[in-house]
Amino acid sequence: MTTRPAVLIMQRHLGQLTPFLEGSxxxxxxxxxxxxxxxxxxxxxxxAGEFELxxxxxxxxxxxxxxxxxxxxxxxxxxxxxRARGLPVTHAPGVNHEDVADHAIGLILAARRKIVEGDRHxxxxxxxxxxxxxxxxxxxxxxxxxxxxxxxxxxxxxxxxMRMAVRWWGPRDxxxxxxxxxxxxxxxxxxxxxxxxxxxxxxxxxxxxxxxIEALGPxxxxxxxxxxxxxxxxxxxxxxxxxxxxxxxxxxFTHEPADPADWADVPNTVLTPHTAGATTEAVQGMLMLMxxxxxxxxxxxxxxxxxxx
Amino acid sequence: MTTRPAVLIMQRHLGQLTPFLEGSxxxxxxxxxxxxxxxxxxxxxxxAGEFELxxxxxxxxxxxxxxxxxxxxxxxxxxxxxRARGLPVTHAPGVNHEDVADHAIGLILAARRKIVEGDRHxxxxxxxxxxxxxxxxxxxxxxxxxxxxxxxxxxxxxxxxMRMAVRWWGPRDxxxxxxxxxxxxxxxxxxxxxxxxxxxxxxxxxxxxxxxIEALGPxxxxxxxxxxxxxxxxxxxxxxxxxxxxxxxxxxFTHEPADPADWADVPNTVLTPHTAGATTEAVQGMLMLMxxxxxxxxxxxxxxxxxxx
Numbered sequence: 001m002t003t004r005p006a007v008l009i010m011q012r013h014l015g016q017l018t019p020f021l022e023g024s025x026x027x028x029x030x031x032x033x034x035x036x037x038x039x040x041x042x043x044x045x046x047x048a049g050e051f052e053l054x055x056x057x058x059x060x061x062x063x064x065x066x067x068x069x070x071x072x073x074x075x076x077x078x079x080x081x082x083r084a085r086g087l088p089v090t091h092a093p094g095v096n097h098e099d100v101a102d103h104a105i106g107l108i109l110a111a112r113r114k115i116v117e118g119d120r121h122x123x124x125x126x127x128x129x130x131x132x133x134x135x136x137x138x139x140x141x142x143x144x145x146x147x148x149x150x151x152x153x154x155x156x157x158x159x160x161x162m163r164m165a166v167r168w169w170g171p172r173d174x175x176x177x178x179x180x181x182x183x184x185x186x187x188x189x190x191x192x193x194x195x196x197x198x199x200x201x202x203x204x205x206x207x208x209x210x211x212x213i214e215a216l217g218p219x220x221x222x223x224x225x226x227x228x229x230x231x232x233x234x235x236x237x238x239x240x241x242x243x244x245x246x247x248x249x250x251x252x253f254t255h256e257p258a259d260p261a262d263w264a265d266v267p268n269t270v271l272t273p274h275t276a277g278a279t280t281e282a283v284q285g286m287l288m289l290m291x292x293x294x295x296x297x298x299x300x301x302x303x304x305x306x307x308x309x
Numbered sequence: 310m311t312t313r314p315a316v317l318i319m320q321r322h323l324g325q326l327t328p329f330l331e332g333s334x335x336x337x338x339x340x341x342x343x344x345x346x347x348x349x350x351x352x353x354x355x356x357a358g359e360f361e362l363x364x365x366x367x368x369x370x371x372x373x374x375x376x377x378x379x380x381x382x383x384x385x386x387x388x389x390x391x392r393a394r395g396l397p398v399t400h401a402p403g404v405n406h407e408d409v410a411d412h413a414i415g416l417i418l419a420a421r422r423k424i425v426e427g428d429r430h431x432x433x434x435x436x437x438x439x440x441x442x443x444x445x446x447x448x449x450x451x452x453x454x455x456x457x458x459x460x461x462x463x464x465x466x467x468x469x470x471m472r473m474a475v476r477w478w479g480p481r482d483x484x485x486x487x488x489x490x491x492x493x494x495x496x497x498x499x500x501x502x503x504x505x506x507x508x509x510x511x512x513x514x515x516x517x518x519x520x521x522i523e524a525l526g527p528x529x530x531x532x533x534x535x536x537x538x539x540x541x542x543x544x545x546x547x548x549x550x551x552x553x554x555x556x557x558x559x560x561x562f563t564h565e566p567a568d569p570a571d572w573a574d575v576p577n578t579v580l581t582p583h584t585a586g587a588t589t590e591a592v593q594g595m596l597m598l599m600x601x602x603x604x605x606x607x608x609x610x611x612x613x614x615x616x617x618x
Contacts (some may be wrong), residue, residue: 013441081614099446102471106418113412113588115419116428118581123573127582132322133322137588161470257436264432272427273436279422279446284531 005298006041007068008034008061011048014070020132020287021046025294030057049074049091049275050227050256053094055081060210061123066297068290069307072096072277075200079132079307089307090293094150096282104195104225104274107249108143109295110270111221112136112193139163144191144297146184146207148176151225170198187288188215193223200227212297213245221247225276228254240266251276316377317343317349317370320357321358325381329596330355334603335373358383358400358566359536364390375606378616381586384509384536388616398616399602401458405591410463412585413504413534414471416558419579420530421445421502448472453500455493456507457485457517460534464504472612476500479507488591490503492518502532511534519544522554530556534585537608543560549575550563560585 008028009015021027028034028042044066047053049075059062067082069091082089112115113135122128143159144211145152145168156166156178166178168189173180181187188194192225196208208222208231216222222245224231231252239245251272256274263271292304315335316492317372318324318356339341346402353375356362359382376391378400391398422444430436432499448554450469454461466476466485476485478496482489491494497503503525505517517531517540525531531554533540542563548554558579565583572580601613 012439021394102447103422106422106424109415110424113415115415116425119579121424122582123569133584134587134589137590138411158470161467164570203341216616260432261436268549270428275427275442278441278443280443281446299531303548
């Protein structure tokens with residue numbers, strides 16, 4: 001019988017991690033229905049932070065020592081519940097915030113400078129000698145950043161070089177180069193572009209409410225690189241349809257994968273499939289941290305990047 | 310009979326300038342076939358710099374005092390020929406180089422981070438739980454800028470904040486923060502992303518040749534916000550088809566409007582309809598300069614922004 005530790009990968013899109021793990025571990029994939037006798041051998045589960053933990057499963061795993069969250073965000077993971085069971089959770093902090101900020105800027109440019117629409121327009125043969133699409137300059141546009149963590153700060157630095165004026169709001173004040181608004185509503189009122197870059201927790205689900213969306217207004221652009229739950233998505237769709245909101249550029253959605261039918265007739269949108277932080281380099285960084293955390297837990301050494309709070 | 314000066318607009322897409330000019334001038338539009346007796350009254354023609362002058366027409370206008378080029382670029386205007394006739398040419402310098410640089414960064418992000426492709430992928434229902442598009446991080450990508458004028462410098466500043474390494478080449482050395490390559494070929498060899506941001510003249514038509522394109526290579530991205538003529542467009546298309554060039558993100562084309570049939574089956578492209586510099590604010594700036602130049606010529610005052618070289 002093997003003495004190698006066993007690891008269970010929970011989400012299908014993480015299945016591609018298998019070749020990097022099976023050199024050291026027996027790797028099982030949840031969606032393939034591993035046999036029940038394996039459960040006693042599982043020492044770690046590998047998860048993505050935007051999925052809820054399967055608590056019933058975890059309770060059936062007597063030798064589980066680690067919840068290894070592959071991603072940086074862990075919003076759907078009940079860390080308190082794990083802690084109460086003495087089960088540590090690790091994640092991958094600080095590996096992709098600059099990539100997420102790049103993508104946020106890419107969404108601003110794609111929406112404001114009509115890059116996605118221009119590409120479609122040209123390919124459809126709609127560019128004629130009489131037409132010339134005009135777009136707004138980014139110069140002097142007021143950008144409000146919700147959440148001035150690593151991602152928010154990286155967005156702010158990029159926005160400044162592009163001549164935008166930066167303000168921010170977050171629940172806790174902190175020293176910053178940029179002025180903090182009194183509330184998210186005040187920030188939206190004072191912004192042409194609102195970039196949602198905060199971490200999600202119970203306190204901010206639905207933070208970007210109908211009122212905030214309407215404060216951003218008919219010429220406003222809403223960008224989300226955080227999590228879908230921070231937005232009232234139905235209110236966003238309704239405001240885009242009515243013209244109460246100008247544009248939305250979204251990388252994340254309440255339900256993922258997003259259903260294209262939900263967006264088929266919603267105007268003035270740029271939509272990407274949760275790719276803001278999914279760069280090859282970031283994934284390599286996440287993989288390296290996860291491999292180190294797995295090795296640590298099975299060797300009885302300190303974890304590399306445990307979730308502390 | 311009116312004593313107001315008469316102005317002739319040459320290109321259809323400039324027709325929308327009419328309302329801003331007809332308060333002071335009798336405005337004629339070339340494509341509407343103004344009557345022959347008007348020719349004696351035309352004091353200025355309004356043109357866009359990417360179109361060739363109609364020299365035969367100019368020779369029929371006895372009272373022409375100014376070629377008012379609405380745009381910043383004037384690559385198709387034979388300034389020497391005008392000068393030999395004693396005919397000044399004005400243009401709109403310095404009004405949109407930052408907007409063009411923003412668009413260039415938008416094209417880099419749209420291509421590298423697959424924003425246009427991701428939008429299409431999501432809307433086509435191709436985002437599934439098993440798929441997760443990975444894209445390359447911009448971190449450490451080597452950007453080569455062809456032409457370090459106002460646009461090139463503005464691209465360089467933005468690329469640096471996004472953690473890219475900047476080099477450049479131009480025919481004349483100049484003091485700069487960034488190292489200059491020995492030639493455009495050397496620049497392409499050393500670059501992951503080549504951004505063409507130079508002014509076009511007789512010396513650099515076809516500068517981005519098959520050899521330069523192949524030096525950029527199978528994972529390289531070619532961005533053009535200059536003029537279509539700087540590229541060997543047939544070589545670009547052929548290299549994209551064969552995989553000798555990785556990606557192209559183009560705002561300008563040899564013939565404009567671009568024929569979508571030319572690009573229909575060319576892979577890995579982002580195409581925008583010459584919108585890089587066409588922002589509302591830039592157009593307002595161009596209009597203001599043109600109105601000042603027109604007023605100056607008809608009042609016998611010094612021109613505001615004549616082409617000097």
